[in-house]
Amino acid sequence: MLTIDVAILLAxxxxxxxxxxxxxxxxxxxxxxxxxxxxxxxLLAPTPAGQGILNILGQLVSGVAQADR
Incomplete structure (x- = not known):
């Protein structure tokens, strides 16, 4: 049986x-x-991968905001 993750298919x-x-x-x-x-x-937001992406983007945004000051 072939199963496909919907998030991977959408990606x-x-x-x-x-x-x-x-x-x-x-x-x-x-x-x-x-x-x-x-x-x-x-689909990605509640997953560990989605949380990792959120953390990385949050760090990037805070770094840019601090560099702008």
Missing amino acids: VIVVLRLRRRTEARSRLDEKFTVVIVLALGV
Whole structure:
């Protein structure tokens, strides 16, 4: 039996969609990509990987904010 993690499937779809040329995208296509990315974020947020990404981004933002002062 083949099982596919939905988050991994969405990540692959996002990568494939973002590799396309910008000029070839319609507004509906761009909106669909945004919805997919938001769904991926919702799936990743409660996981340990999502928490790690949040911590890294928080450290990056605080470092940039301190460097700006």
